Amino acid sequence: MNFINSLEHAWRQNNSLVCIGLDPDLERLPANLHKADKPIFEFNKGIIDATADLVCAYKPQAAYYAAANAEDQLLETIEYIHKTYPLIPVILDAKRGDIGSTAAMYAREAFSRYQADAVTVNPYLGYDSVEPFLRYAAKGVCILCRTSNPGARDIQDLEINGKKLFQHVAAMVTANWNQNGNALLVVGATYPAELAQVRAIAPNMPFLVPGIGAQGGDVEAAVMNGKTESGTGMIINSSRGIIYASSGEDFAAASRREAEKLRNEINRYR
Amino acid sequence: MNFINSLEHAWRQNNSLVCIGLDPDLERLPANLHKADKPIFEFNKGIIDATADLVCAYKPQAAYYAAANAEDQLLETIEYIHKTYPLIPVILDAKRGDIGSTAAMYAREAFSRYQADAVTVNPYLGYDSVEPFLRYAAKGVCILCRTSNPGARDIQDLEINGKKLFQHVAAMVTANWNQNGNALLVVGATYPAELAQVRAIAPNMPFLVPGIGAQGGDVEAAVMNGKTESGTGMIINSSRGIIYASSGEDFAAASRREAEKLRNEINRYR
Numbered sequence: 001m002n003f004i005n006s007l008e009h010a011w012r013q014n015n016s017l018v019c020i021g022l023d024p025d026l027e028r029l030p031a032n033l034h035k036a037d038k039p040i041f042e043f044n045k046g047i048i049d050a051t052a053d054l055v056c057a058y059k060p061q062a063a064y065y066a067a068a069n070a071e072d073q074l075l076e077t078i079e080y081i082h083k084t085y086p087l088i089p090v091i092l093d094a095k096r097g098d099i100g101s102t103a104a105m106y107a108r109e110a111f112s113r114y115q116a117d118a119v120t121v122n123p124y125l126g127y128d129s130v131e132p133f134l135r136y137a138a139k140g141v142c143i144l145c146r147t148s149n150p151g152a153r154d155i156q157d158l159e160i161n162g163k164k165l166f167q168h169v170a171a172m173v174t175a176n177w178n179q180n181g182n183a184l185l186v187v188g189a190t191y192p193a194e195l196a197q198v199r200a201i202a203p204n205m206p207f208l209v210p211g212i213g214a215q216g217g218d219v220e221a222a223v224m225n226g227k228t229e230s231g232t233g234m235i236i237n238s239s240r241g242i243i244y245a246s247s248g249e250d251f252a253a254a255s256r257r258e259a260e261k262l263r264n265e266i267n268r269y270r
Numbered sequence: 271m272n273f274i275n276s277l278e279h280a281w282r283q284n285n286s287l288v289c290i291g292l293d294p295d296l297e298r299l300p301a302n303l304h305k306a307d308k309p310i311f312e313f314n315k316g317i318i319d320a321t322a323d324l325v326c327a328y329k330p331q332a333a334y335y336a337a338a339n340a341e342d343q344l345l346e347t348i349e350y351i352h353k354t355y356p357l358i359p360v361i362l363d364a365k366r367g368d369i370g371s372t373a374a375m376y377a378r379e380a381f382s383r384y385q386a387d388a389v390t391v392n393p394y395l396g397y398d399s400v401e402p403f404l405r406y407a408a409k410g411v412c413i414l415c416r417t418s419n420p421g422a423r424d425i426q427d428l429e430i431n432g433k434k435l436f437q438h439v440a441a442m443v444t445a446n447w448n449q450n451g452n453a454l455l456v457v458g459a460t461y462p463a464e465l466a467q468v469r470a471i472a473p474n475m476p477f478l479v480p481g482i483g484a485q486g487g488d489v490e491a492a493v494m495n496g497k498t499e500s501g502t503g504m505i506i507n508s509s510r511g512i513i514y515a516s517s518g519e520d521f522a523a524a525s526r527r528e529a530e531k532l533r534n535e536i537n538r539y540r
Contacts, residue, residue, distance in 0.1 A: 063375035069383055095368050097392055099419040105333035122367055124394040126421025149369040151396025158430045
């Protein structure tokens with residue numbers, strides 16, 4: 001099953017637009033895991049097993065594994081999801097972006113080494129930096145458009161012929177880059193007006209939407225402005241708000257409660 | 271010694287603006303290394319030992335190590351350079367870019383895990399995505415401005431109030447982002463006119479200049495348009511043109527010949 005199909009299946013099957021970001025900061029893991037042989041993997045496994053019927057995707061953030069010298073536990077986490085919950089796709093959040101020959105290596109990292117179902121990429125280097133990912137037609141490629149952080153304004157909001165840069169990116173991806181039908185856009189929940197502007201440009205494209213939870217994005221505004229006509233079209237990510245819901249041994253049960261709460265809140269506005 | 275000082279020292283000491291890109295593609299390594307325990311490290315070591323008196327920096331490209339599951343050999347390569355040639359700085363070419371809390375993890379990857387002296391980053395997410403790197407005042411932060419690939423035009427050349435996006439990035443970095451004096455700009459050699467435009471905005475800032483060699487950039491035009499008044503200010507990178515100068519057992523000697531040729535050609539125009 002290709003990424004878009006498995007995403008649509010998971011939306012339906014779990015009646016959920018929630019994606020959980022697996023961003024395991026070693027300093028924030030529950031004390032009972034500190035002595036584990038593979039603390040990051042055990043932490044992820046706890047959360048995954050507690051939430052797999054509540055989500056449409058998981059999104060490990062590569063930076064946390066890279067900082068911790070834990071590429072092996074990233075791989076194990078992805079393998080575990082694929083083996084145990086084969087219908088839930090995995091998005092590797094890596095935000096890669098480089099010239100074509102190098103981008104091909106990053107695509108190999110994401111899709112061959114880690115077997116991710118989708119990856120996030122940065123559009124600053126243009127089409128030939130994204131094409132080596134898009135070429136994997138069964139995989140999803142989530143292209144940064146309007147990000148969720150305060151600094152998003154610095155570059156992405158610069159105006160070109162009366163439109164902002166992120167609108168140009170959305171238009172370019174929709175009109176020219178998406179020849180395999182496997183492109184998605186990353187649009188932050190923290191800027192609901194911008195989310196509506198991007199939805200107007202790309203009425204049917206799935207969006208990866210970070211910024212809910214610790215970053216403070218409003219669920220109602222995000223869903224109302226980001227959903228497609230069918231009430232889907234969004235992968236709404238929360239990382240810290242779910243995975244650190246409790247810092248104790250009950251972290252997995254606590255993450256389930258938060259994930260369920262978020263799913264239900266989102267579904268109220270679909 | 272901080273990055274900028276050690277770069278200036280290496281420029282002088284080796285009378286060279288050449289940077290060698292350590293982009294080891296397993297499929298292109300000489301046959302005699304295929305059976306080595308650590309073929310990538312052995313390949314890099316051969317090139318480093320043959321060229322350390324001819325360069326101002328080495329630049330391993332993270333993607334090649336990530337694709338090959340060879341983070342350990344990346345680390346060993348950087349440790350080897352630091353131990354054996356402590357005056358030659360190492361730039362980790364990773365082109366990271368993410369929201370602040372994640373960028374802090376990528377900075378930890380580059381500067382704590384790998385002990386790189388500098389790193390490349392992508393400006394698309396704005397100041398708060400680059401600041402976690404700039405905060406390491408002794409390290410260099412090479413911010414993508416105008417890249418060397420054909421697709422660079424797609425986004426970086428969009429016009430905002432009569433200036434192109436890459437000019438805005440250069441102006442923003444020079445005026446606002448460089449509070450610790452440790453920012454550099456990445457400007458491709460394949461577009462010499464753009465190199466001159468960026469130099470006009472940032473008269474004294476060091477540039478990391480890819481695009482010479484396999485990518486076809488012209489040395490004379492790049493140096494004439496990119497050098498500072500003192501005839502330095504550039505880290506001119508060649509990867510494939512040097513490291514694959516020979517595909518045989520003589521790869522190290524061949525890389526020395528190419529590095530020396532490039533150094534001398536560059537010096538003719540300084």
